[in-house]
Amino acid sequence: MNDKQLKKIKIFDTTLRDGEQSPGASMNIEEKLNLARQLARLGVDVIEAGFPIASEGDFEAVKAIAQEIKGIEIAGLARANEKDIYRAYSAVKFAEKPVIHTFIATSDIHLKYKLRMSRDELYEKAVNMVKYAKSLTEKVEFSAEDAARSDFNFLCRVIEGVIEAGATSVNIPDTVGYATPFEFFDFIKKIKEKVKGIGDITLSVHCHNDLGLAVANSLSAILAGIGQVECTINGIGERAGNAALEEIVMALELRKDIYNAVTGVNTTELYRTSQLLTHITGISVQPNKAIVGKNAFSHEAGIHQDGVLKEKATYEIMTPERVGRQANELVLGKHSGMHAFKEKIISLGYLLKDEEIEAAFVKFKGLADRKKDIYDEDIDSLIAKSHPAEKYELKYLNVVCGDTVTPLSMVKIMVDGELRQDSSFGNGPVDAAVNAIEKIVASKSKAIAYEVKSIRGTTEAQGDVSVTIENSGIQITGRSAHTDIVVASAKAYVNALNKLYVRNNSVDKSVCGMEMHS
Ligand code: KIV
Ligand code: ZN
Numbered sequence: 001m002n003d004k005q006l007k008k009i010k011i012f013d014t015t016l017r018d019g020e021q022s023p024g025a026s027m028n029i030e031e032k033l034n035l036a037r038q039l040a041r042l043g044v045d046v047i048e049a050g051f052p053i054a055s056e057g058d059f060e061a062v063k064a065i066a067q068e069i070k071g072i073e074i075a076g077l078a079r080a081n082e083k084d085i086y087r088a089y090s091a092v093k094f095a096e097k098p099v100i101h102t103f104i105a106t107s108d109i110h111l112k113y114k115l116r117m118s119r120d121e122l123y124e125k126a127v128n129m130v131k132y133a134k135s136l137t138e139k140v141e142f143s144a145e146d147a148a149r150s151d152f153n154f155l156c157r158v159i160e161g162v163i164e165a166g167a168t169s170v171n172i173p174d175t176v177g178y179a180t181p182f183e184f185f186d187f188i189k190k191i192k193e194k195v196k197g198i199g200d201i202t203l204s205v206h207c208h209n210d211l212g213l214a215v216a217n218s219l220s221a222i223l224a225g226i227g228q229v230e231c232t233i234n235g236i237g238e239r240a241g242n243a244a245l246e247e248i249v250m251a252l253e254l255r256k257d258i259y260n261a262v263t264g265v266n267t268t269e270l271y272r273t274s275q276l277l278t279h280i281t282g283i284s285v286q287p288n289k290a291i292v293g294k295n296a297f298s299h300e301a302g303i304h305q306d307g308v309l310k311e312k313a314t315y316e317i318m319t320p321e322r323v324g325r326q327a328n329e330l331v332l333g334k335h336s337g338m339h340a341f342k343e344k345i346i347s348l349g350y351l352l353k354d355e356e357i358e359a360a361f362v363k364f365k366g367l368a369d370r371k372k373d374i375y376d377e378d379i380d381s382l383i384a385k386s387h388p389a390e391k392y393e394l395k396y397l398n399v400v401c402g403d404t405v406t407p408l409s410m411v412k413i414m415v416d417g418e419l420r421q422d423s424s425f426g427n428g429p430v431d432a433a434v435n436a437i438e439k440i441v442a443s444k445s446k447a448i449a450y451e452v453k454s455i456r457g458t459t460e461a462q463g464d465v466s467v468t469i470e471n472s473g474i475q476i477t478g479r480s481a482h483t484d485i486v487v488a489s490a491k492a493y494v495n496a497l498n499k500l501y502v503r504n505n506s507v508d509k510s511v512c513g514m515e516m517h518s
Contacts, residue, residue, distance in 0.1 A: 003256075003262050006256060006260050006261055006262045007227075007260060007261045007262070008227075008261070008262055008263070008264070009222060009226075009227065009228065009229055009252065009261045009262070009263050010045040010046065010202060010204075010227060010228035010229070010263075011043075011044045011045050011046070011228075011229060011231065011245065011248075011249065011263050011264070011265055012044070012045065012046040012048065012075070012204060012206075012228050012229065012230040012231070013039050013044040013046065013047050013048065013230075013231065013232065013233070013245060014048040014206070014230050014231070014232055014237070014242065015035065015039070015232040015233045015236065015245075015277065016032050016035060016036065016039075016047065016048060016049050016050055016061070016065075017048040017049065017050050017051055017077055018048070018206075018230075018232060018237040018238060018242050019232035019233065019234075019236040019237050019241075019242065019277075020032075020050070021237060021238045022236045022237055022238070022241065022281075022283065023468075023475040024281065024282070024283060024449075024468045024475045024476060024477035025236055025281045025283055025477070026476060026499065026503055027061075027280055027281065028057070028061075028499065028502050029057065029060055029061045029064055031280045032049070032050070032061040032064075032065065033061070033064055033065060033068065034276065034280065035233075035273075035276060035277060035280060036049065036065045036068070036069050037068075037069065037351065038269070038272065038273050038276050039233075039273065040069050040071070040072060041266070041269055042265055042266060042269040042270070042273050043263075043264045043265045043266045043269070044072065044245075044264075044265065045072060045073060045228075045264060046072065046073040046074075046075055046099065046228075047065065047069065047072060047073070047074055047075070048075040048076075048077060048101060048230075049061060049062040049065040049066065049074050049075065049076060049091075049092075050062040050065075050076060050077070050091075051076070051077040051078075051088075052076045052077075052078070052084075052087045052088045052090070052091040052092075053078065053079075053083065053084045053087040053088070055503075057502065057503070059087065059090075059091050062074070062076045062088075062091035062092060063090075063091040063092075063094055065095075066091060066092050066093070066094040066095035066098065067094045067095075069095070070096045071096065071097075072097065073095070073097040073098075073099050073139065074092050074095035074097065074098060074099065075092065075098075075099035075100070075101045075141065076088035076089075076091050076092040076098075076099070076100060076101065077101050077102075077103070078100060078101065078102045078103075078133070079102070079103065079104065080102050080103065080104035080125055080126055080129035081129065082129070082132055084102070085100055085102055085129060085132055085133050085136070086136070088100050088101070088102075089133070089136040089137060092137070093136075093137070097139065098137050098139065099137065099139040099140070099141055100133040100136060100137050100139070100140050100141070101140075101141040101143065101171075102129055102130065102133050102140065102141070102142055102143070103142070103143035103144070103145050103171075103173075104122065104125060104126050104129070104143075104144070104145060105144070105145035105146045105175075106122065106126075106144040106145065106146065106147060106150040106151075106154065106155050106158050107145075107146035107147075107149040107150040107151075108150070108151060109146070109149065110145065110146050119151075119154050122158070123154075123157060123158055123161055126142065126144075126158050126161060126162055127158075127161040127162060127164070127165045128165075130142050130162045130165040130166055130167050131165045131166060133166075134165065134166035134167075138168070139168045139169070140166060140167050140168055140169075141167065141168070141169040141170070141171055141204070142159075142162040142167040142169075142170050142171065143170075143171040143173055143206065144158055144159065144170070144171070144172060144173070145173055145175050146173065146175040146176065147171075147172040147173050147174070147175070148172070148173070148174035148175070148176075148178060148179045148184065148187065149175075149176065149178060152187075152190065155191070156191060156194045156195050159191065159195045159198070160195050160196050160197065163195070163196075163197040163198070163200070163201055164197065167201060168201055168202065169201055169202035169203070169204050169228060170198075170201055170202075170203060170204065171204040171205065171206050171228075171230065172187075172188065172191065172203070172204065172205050172206070172221075172226075173205070173206040173207070173208075173230075174205070174206070174207045174208060174214075174217055175206075175208060176208060176210060177207065177208035177209050177210025177211050177213065177214060177239075177240060178210065178211070179207070179213070179217050180211075180213060180217070181213060181216045181217055181219075181220040182220070184205075184207075184217045184220050184221055184224075185220040185221065185223060185224045186224075188203070188205070188220075188221045188224035188225065188226060189224045189225070191203070192224065192225055202227045202228050203225070203226045203227055203228070204226060204227070204228035204229065204230060205217070205218055205221040205226055205228075205229055205230065206230035206242070206243075207221075207230075207242070207243045208237065208238065208239065208240065208241070208242060208243075209235060209237070209239075209240040209241045209242065209243065210239060210240045212240070214235070214240075214241070214242060214243035214244070215235075215243045215244055215247045215248055215251070217243070218231065218243040218248055219248065219251055219252075219259065222252070222259055222261055223258075223259065229243065229248055230242070230243070231243040231244060231245040231248055232244070232245060233245050233246065233273050233274055233277045234246075234274050234277055234278070234283075234285050234289070234292065235247070236277070236281070236283065244289075244290070244291075245265075245270075246270045246273075246274060246290070246291040246292055246323070247290050247291060249263050249265045249267060249270065250267065250270070250290075250291050250318065250323065253267055253318075253322075254317060254318060267322055267323055267324070268321070268322065268323065268324040269324055270291060270292065270323045270324055271291075271292055271323050271324035271325045272324050272348065272380075274291075274292035275292075275377065275380050276380065279380055279381055279479065281477055281479075282466030282467075282468070282477035282478060282479035282492070283466070283477060284451070284453065284466070291323050292323070297316070297320040297325060299315060326376065330344065330347075331373045331374065331375060332344060332364070332368070332373075332374040332379070333368055333372055333373055333374060334365070334368035334369060334372075336364075336368070336374075338361055341357075341360075341361050341364055342357055344376075344379060345357060345360070345379070345383070348376060348379060348380070348383075350383055352383070360382055360383055363382050364379070364382060367382065367462070367483075370460075370483040371460055371461070371462060371483055372460060375455065375456045377455045377456055378455055378456075378462060378481075381455060381462070381464060381481045390498060391415065391416060391497075391498055391501045392413055392414070392415055392441060392494050392497050392498055392501075393413065393414040393494070394411070394412075394413055394437075394487075394490055394491055394494045395412040395413060395414050395419060396410070396411065396412035396421070397409065397410075397411055397412075397433060397486070397487055397490050398410045398411075399429040399432055399433055399486050401428070401429040401432070406425050407425065407426050407427070407428055407429045407431070407432040408423065408424070408425050408426075408432055409423060409424055409425075409426065409429065409432035409433045409435070409436045410422075410423045410436065411423070411424075411433060411436035411437055411440065411490070413437065413440050413441065413494070415440070415441065420440045421440070422436050422439040422440045423436055423439075424436035424439055429486045430450070430485075430486055430489040430490075433486055433489060433490040433493075434447060434467075434489070434490070434493050437490060437493055437494065437497075441497060443471060443497055443500065444471065445469040445470065445471040445496070445497065445500065446469060446470050446471070447467055447468070447469055447493070448468050448469065448470045448475065449466075449467070449468035449477075450465070450466075450467050450468075450489070451465065451466050451467075452464070452465050452485055452488075452489070455481060460483065461483070462481040462482060462483050462488070463481065463482060463483070463484070463485030463488045463489075464479070464480075464481045464488070465479065465480055465481070465482075465485060465488040465489045465491075465492040466478070466479045466492060467479075467489065467492045467493050467496055468496070469493070469496045469497070469500065471500055474500065474503065474504075476496050476499045476500045476503065477496060477499075478491075478492045478493060478494065478495030478496025478497070478498070478499060479492050479495060480492040480494075480495055
């Protein structure tokens with residue numbers, strides 16, 4: 001069967017909205033724009049860019065993405081009320097193809113305890129809010145939150161109502177990841193059979209991963225005839241996350257015989273997109289993660305290695321190149337000039353302005369002085385680094401440590417242009433550095449997670465550090481890479497503080513803590 005005869009499945013990426021709701025995954029505008037550019041290169045059909053009413057920062061990010069990213073749909077999320085919907089409209093209206101995505105829960109459990117509404121009241125609200133959204137934009141998506149646990153007949157009544165009111169797509173979320181694949185297949189099939197007008201709109205699903213079934217449920221829904229799937233890069237999202245985009249796309253790509261479907265995704269951009277997200281959020285995927293995990297294409301057992309050497313197909317169902325993992329890469333070093341660096345940047349798919357390339361080249365030269373071989377991952381980490389607001393900047397770090405001394409650090413930090421310094425002991429050199437930073441900034445943050453990985457190479461490799469801090473219930477992850485892991489750790493901590501500062505100064509407090517999204 002050739003691809004033209006296969007059904008096209010729209011990929012609705014919600015990494016920047018549901019994905020960003022993962023603890024520690026918040027991103028600033030520059031980072032969101034960077035990721036949106038990569039999602040466009042990847043070939044998704046819809047980017048859900050954020051939840052504009054949630055904060056000023058979210059609004060500005062959705063607006064910036066709508067203004068810049070052309071050719072694909074840009075959606076903004078809104079609860080089913082006029083204020084949210086108008087705010088979402090005000091941000092997405094700059095897009096070539098704007099979408100207002102409005103949602104309200106339809107399950108009895110949400111109606112009773114969260115919304116405190118009757119089914120009839122809910123029905124009215126959903127229909128009226130879709131009408132209102134439709135008066136603002138042509139494309140309106142309606143999501144029946146917790147659809148998978150909703151009363152079937154009531155759900156169908158709501159879907160029929162919102163279609164009549166003008167919804168162009170209707171999303172069936174398994175908000176709490178409770179569904180199982182056969183059950184979800186039947187559920188979608190029955191909705192398709194029962195709801196009038198369902199064939200005139202795009203039917204979508206949005207599965208969470210609480211039982212590890214998000215991808216399986218999404219694929220079942222594709223078999224049952226949906227036209228769009230909502231997913232995130234690396235499967236990040238609320239709680240256990242959302243369906244992983246890369247897994248759905250590769251399942252469809254490899255098993256056309258089963259799914260009879262294609263997507264518009266350029267699969268060779270999958271790995272880069274996953275890496276970019278990891279660099280931005282500081283959240284790595286587990287080594288055995290399908291498609292993008294470190295070990296996804298490694299063969300350890302002797303029998304497997306022998307088989308692969310004789311014929312790759314013995315143990316490999318896809319080549320690493322097919323998902324953008326390079327077999328032969330050009331490694332840069334300190335003798336590499338601007339030309340080679342620029343070529344590398346282009347080959348990695350980055351679209352940078354000349355001044356951005358020059359700034360990255362300066363950082364590259366600094367790194368090349370400390371490290372012999374510069375791999376693609378090193379370049380990704382140089383480019384992905386962003387400098388939100390830079391309220392705090394690490395200017396100096398000196399740590400005395402060893403097996404017979406109590407580690408002692410001396411730190412200087414520029415705070416709003418003023419140089420401050422302090423010193424502290426600690427349980428180890430990193431702890432000493434972080435304690436001194438906290439003495440200076442007094443943010444009252446607590447480090448709750450800390451991870452160091454090497455970016456390839458051996459003992460001269462860069463240490464890639466991520467630190468997650470918690471402050472007043474907010475978790476933020478900072479990240480940095482350096483050949484000195486204590487420096488990388490201090491910088492990662494400062495990066496987290498800068499992100500926290502941006503967040504605290506942009507969040508609309510009136511929306512925080514309200515029931516909003518899942
Ligand atoms: O999980 C969910 O129900 C959601 C909706 C807002 C689509 O994220
Ligand atoms: Zn969700």
